[in-house]
Amino acid sequence: MNLAILASGRGSNFTALVKAVQKGRIKARIKLLICDKSKAFVRKRARKLGIKECLVEPKYFKSRLDFDKKLVKILRSEKIDLVILAGYMRILTPYFVKSFKNKILNIHPAILPDFKGANSIKRAFDCGCKLTGVTVHFVDEKVDHGPIILQESIALKKEVGLVKLEQRIHKLEHKLYPLAVKLFVDKRLKVKKRKVEII
């Protein structure tokens, strides 16, 4: 199976996924990283880890649709079976989502459907939640919304500050995302409407 990772930033999930493949835990090939930001640190990680990297910058496209058409074209030419969003800071157009229906994954640093959107870790922390966590889900046309694959919570004890919480969230992400990708690659995920069955 051929995988592509889309990322815009730091890329710690990208590294976790590449390592899981390199260690043989996920039996698939990461064919490329697509990045939309020229200065993103994830691009350096890709070069260091020997993953092909493709920079596609929105400023060269007339519309979001044109941009996504270009991405879909690249993904098709690389014969990609699964698209993995890992800190990818753009909302996919319906065209993109339809082109890879139930073949796009995302990770979110909160227990969806709570704290959708940006700054979720801080928002959960600030509102005094006793629990927060990580969600891996299929991507549909709505933001942070598609069928949930894996979810794990973290208890927020009062001695834990925001920085420590962020570290714990990311550590959990680096465990959960490779696990979810492995389930997909091993064809163990069955999607029925909004429910994902692990077989």
Ligand code: GRF
């Ligand atoms: C992660 O917290 C992920 O849940 C969210 O964006 C962040 C990306 O972090 N979607 P990184 O770039 O993988 O380090």
